[in-house]
Amino acid sequence: xxxxxxxxxxxxxxxxxxxxxxxxxxxxxxxxxxxxxxxxxxxxxxxxxxxxxxxxxxxxxxxxxxxxxxxxxxxxxxxxxxxxxxxxxxxxxxxxxxxxxxxxxxxxxxxxxxxxxxxxxxxxxxxxxxxxxxxxxxxxxxxxxxxxxxxxxxxxxxxxxxxxxxxxxxxxxxxxxxxxxxxxxxxxxxxxxxxxxxxxxxxxxxxxxxxxxxxxxxxxxxxxxxxxxxxxxxxxxxxxxxxxxxxxxxxxxxxxxxxxxxxxxxxxxxxxxxxxxxxxxxxxxxxxxxxxxxxxxxxxxxxxxxxxxxxxxxxxxxxxxxxxxxxxxxxxxxxxxxxxxxxxxxxxxxxxxxxxxxxxxxxxxxxxxxxxxxxxxxxxxxxxxxxxxxxxxx
Numbered sequence: 001x002x003x004x005x006x007x008x009x010x011x012x013x014x015x016x017x018x019x020x021x022x023x024x025x026x027x028x029x030x031x032x033x034x035x036x037x038x039x040x041x042x043x044x045x046x047x048x049x050x051x052x053x054x055x056x057x058x059x060x061x062x063x064x065x066x067x068x069x070x071x072x073x074x075x076x077x078x079x080x081x082x083x084x085x086x087x088x089x090x091x092x093x094x095x096x097x098x099x100x101x102x103x104x105x106x107x108x109x110x111x112x113x114x115x116x117x118x119x120x121x122x123x124x125x126x127x128x129x130x131x132x133x134x135x136x137x138x139x140x141x142x143x144x145x146x147x148x149x150x151x152x153x154x155x156x157x158x159x160x161x162x163x164x165x166x167x168x169x170x171x172x173x174x175x176x177x178x179x180x181x182x183x184x185x186x187x188x189x190x191x192x193x194x195x196x197x198x199x200x201x202x203x204x205x206x207x208x209x210x211x212x213x214x215x216x217x218x219x220x221x222x223x224x225x226x227x228x229x230x231x232x233x234x235x236x237x238x239x240x241x242x243x244x245x246x247x248x249x250x251x252x253x254x255x256x257x258x259x260x261x262x263x264x265x266x267x268x269x270x271x272x273x274x275x276x277x278x279x280x281x282x283x284x285x286x287x288x289x290x291x292x293x294x295x296x297x298x299x300x301x302x303x304x305x306x307x308x309x310x311x312x313x314x315x316x317x318x319x320x321x322x323x324x325x326x327x328x329x330x331x332x333x334x335x336x337x338x339x340x341x342x343x344x345x346x347x348x349x350x351x352x353x354x355x356x357x358x359x360x361x362x363x364x365x366x367x368x369x370x371x372x373x374x375x376x377x378x379x380x381x382x383x384x385x386x387x388x389x390x391x392x393x394x
Contacts, residue, residue: 008077008230009308010298011070015317016310016363017294018066020356021059023324027352028055028345030332031325032113032197033181035340048344055349061283062290064115068214069291071119072221073230075126080225090127096383097123103322103375109190111325112177112197116318118205122215126222134223141219144212145284147277154273168207173200186335209280217284230295237299240292247288254282312363316373320359327355 026032028051040048075093082089097120104116129137173196180192205211229236261275297303313320330336331351332343343351366373372380 009311010232010295011073011230012311012314013298013307014066014291014294014310014314015070016312016314017307018063018070019313019317019320019324019359020310021063022067022321023328023356023359024349024352025055025059025063026111026113026324026328027348027355028052030340030343030348031111031328033177033332033340037342037344040344044344044346047346051345051349055345061279062287064210065213065217065284065287066291067115068119068217069221069224069287071123072126072218072223073225074221075123075130075218076222076225079130090130092383094124094127096379097121099379099382103318103379105194107322107325108198109193110329112193112201114198114201114325116321117198118202118210118214122211123218125215126218129219130222134226137219137223141216141223144216144219145281147209147212147280149212150209150273150277150280154277157273168203170200170204170207173197173203181340182334182338184334189329189333189335207276209276213280213284232299237296240295243288244292244296247285247292251282251285251289254278254285258282309360312367313360315367316363316376318379319373319375320363322375323359324355 036048078093079089082092100116100123101120104114104118104120107116108114129140132140176196177192177200180188180196183189205214224230229239258275258278261278294307298307332338332340339347339351363373370377
């Protein structure tokens with residue numbers, strides 16, 4: 001990622017941090033298969049519960065938000081580099097998204113919760129706004145962040161207070177997961193993940209407001225790139241200090257509101273709609289705390305070397321993300337070791353830490369001899385493949 005001729009190492013490290021946090025969270029989830037062994041001793045169940053709540057509090061809904069923000073930043077950097085050469089990157093970006101979709105389908109074969117397919121689809125909506133000025137992009141992103149669809153549902157629910165609440169559509173797909181995840185057949189697992197599993201995930205993204213939130217973060221990441229917010233400077237340092245203060249205050253306020261909505265509003269339909277909106281904002285506020293805190297600490301002498309450990313992992317984030325899905329499904333699913341039957345959050349966290357260390361050492365070794373990760377290299381070469389006279393213009 002080159003913006004001004006020098007690599008944004010803090011972005012590599014931040015992306016690596018997101019990959020590691022995703023790795024740990026996915027492990028305690030058994031890679032989307034929620035199973036809690038009953039035979040574990042009481043003290044371990046207590047510890048499992050504490051670890052589960054802690055990791056979900058820290059990373060659930062936040063790590064993917066970091067990824068989305070950096071996705072938009074990367075789009076700007078690549079577009080800006082091509083613009084300096086007098087080229088329009090949007091056509092290539094569309095082709096790049098198609099390649100990402102293929103990677104996502106491969107990853108979804110092992111892990112139904114894959115985000116690459118969703119990013120590839122939602123990423124197409126960046127193309128029509130890429131040439132708009134900052135103010136227009138900002139307001140579009142802000143409106144999307146406010147969750148307009150959920151607000152429409154909220155006002156509809158106010159007119160139908162006695163309506164019966166039905167379970168979200170995604171739940172019915174999640175309940176079918178056991179049929180193929182616990183089995184011994186890799187083929188059935190792949191088919192189940194790509195059909196039942198992926199459909200359920202698509203429904204869940206829509207129900208949880210992730211679609212609007214992700215596109216909003218793409219745009220905010222693009223704006224951050226335009227403003228050079230991730231470059232090292234005194235002005236940016238002050239900016240991130242302001243962000244961490246504002247986002248901390250906002251998080252505390254939203255956290256208090258979250259636990260009071262159900263009590264203040266007796267109707268479950270209305271409170272449910274508000275809660276979905278509120279949780280979306282809560283996750284974004286905490287994500288900003290993580291991002292701004294990481295950037296501030298990265299620029300200090302004391303923490304720079306520690307946080308820079310994540311850099312090599314971040315430079316090959318695509319490879320590491322798919323790698324952890326394949327290895328994780330083998331560890332926990334029935335076609336592999338089937339450890340979902342025996343591991344609670346404590347054991348899973350230990351497994352996740354070991355996998356993270358192995359991933360870190362592999363990334364460090366690979367980057368020592370290559371400029372990109374193995375899948376990043378394929379993605380790059382495929383992006384710039386020659387189409388002869390064929391060109392896509394906007």
